[in-house]
Amino acid sequence: MMAASSGVKVPRNFRLLEELEEGQKGVGDGTVSWGLEDDEDMTLTRWTGMIIGPARTNYENRIYSLKVECGPKYPEVPPTVRFVTKISMNGINNSNGMVDARSIPILAKWQNSYSIKVVLQELRRLMMSKENMKLPQPPEGQTYSN
């Protein structure tokens, strides 16, 4: 369906519906989850995501909540991603949780075949990187007041 490779441009809504379905079906390895923030949202713009902190890192055992916004040009442009749960990680703004698109590789080099799932998984992968995994984290349960 998503034949990005063959050059067919799938309409945004179709893409997002597909991602919604995947999110509900739990596609993937169970370490990230995503879904519409508001089920009535007809524009499929606002999404929530969840990342389970990987083991053997300082993020372990924590559940990180995120907000993902897929604008009208999605999937041609990357979504904006924001952490709701406080986190200390490279590329994440410390005061409001915004994910800096320039520091996260897949956001910086976005392709329309990427998806919300990919973004979440990538963020999780970055949690496991040497530079991030040992960063001291704020106490659990804190959120950005935004």
Next chain:
Amino acid sequence: MAENSGTDPAVETNTEENAAASATIIKVTVKTPKDKEEIAIAEDSSVSQFKEEISKRFKAKQDQLVLIFAGKILKDGDTLGQHGIKDGLTVHLVIKTAQKSSSGSSQTSASSGPGPSQGNTAGTANPSPAGNLGTPQGSGPSPTPTQPPNILAGFGDLSGLSNLGMGSANFMELQQQMQRQLMSNPEMLSQIMENPLVQSMMSNPDLMRQMIVANPQMQQLMERNPEISHMLNNPELMRQTMELARNPAMMQEMMRNQDRALSNLESIPGGYNALRRMYTDIQEPMFSAAREQFGNNPFSALGGNTDNSGVQPSRTENREPLPNPWGPPDASAATTTTASGTATTTSSTTSSTTPSVSNPLGISSSSLGNGMFNSPGMQSLMQQISENPQLMQNMLSAPYMRTMMQSLSQNPDINPPPSGPAPAPAPTPTPAAGTNTAQQQLMQQMLQMFAGGNALTQTPEVRFQQQLEQLSAMGFINREANLQALIATGGDINAAIERLLGSQPS
């Protein structure tokens, strides 16, 4: 509109479950990073009811459960309907652990329950599944600090017999000590391995199998886990295993590979749980049942077969024990803990009649029991034996030996024959009658092998009588060829068949 786009809930038609009157039951998949279960629940239940079910299934406390659906955390007060959870959808589960200890024991399966709670090690007392697993893990490796591989169990028998003449001291004890001795002296070990007699013995899968089976712990284990007996019954496997056993370097390699494979498993979703299951199902009883090494090796030979969690069916189902996290010696070791009863019975018969070998034996008889193998006499004998296989053969060929062994084999108690002036302080307690027969058979086989080695009393024909019959029943009518094949393969029927078939132009 968004919600139901792809899914076809068919909730209304899903009444095949306990037609619970008002609510329709839906099947929701609950997924953790390592595990996945399907839970049937009424469509209109609340999240806390759902959690109740989950806590039963995952064996975790309700307040440790965190449910996530479509990127949102499900609060206890919500209902499933509120979040749009319908039949066939997947909810993510995280089991929080009370402690946040980060563990190093990631390699080992046993560590924790699903979810990021991998932090738990054996040490942390933890109500979650981790706790249960942690303990066995903790106890698992601990009883096996230095366990000689029980591969020598068979050998222990062998040496026990030959060295002591009757070896009638408690078999198990003998084995144990033998092994300990050998393990402490690796050169001796390799020497012994190279001993052609040993090698020939090891190349006889039937014999090995019998030896393994004779161990009562093994039997127990086999009852519990039929896979083990399957594995033992697979001659290919046995052969492979014996190859391994013969070559310690190869064995280590194998172990290491397996280790790596296992650690890879970790990252596979569901794989972790598979490992955990494997551990609890197999390894724990194995450790505690003092299994023999062959119990281990066949598993390793299967090389990384694991789980059926369905998530990543990359490997077939097999439950491997997790042999290695505690190091090759442990993994390959088994405790033949069965120090059942006392070591007894002397080898006085031999010692009295044969000056040539009496020396070592004489010494040993005096220090029978626990000190037996540590006696210098014993050690020197061992060394002599391993250096000079001929010596062993000679010893064995002496007629008195033969008689003794034969009577030994017939004597269910494996006590020295009454003729021996052996003041057995206590009769060797034998585990069970069943084991006795098994041991007897074992002995007989070994005797036959010795005899066969001497090529005196039994012709191959006699030895392979049974196999020949089988082969002819199978349709291999050329008795000559059968016999040759059997001789070549040392009595291994399957290999013999292959040989026979290979030589025939069809």
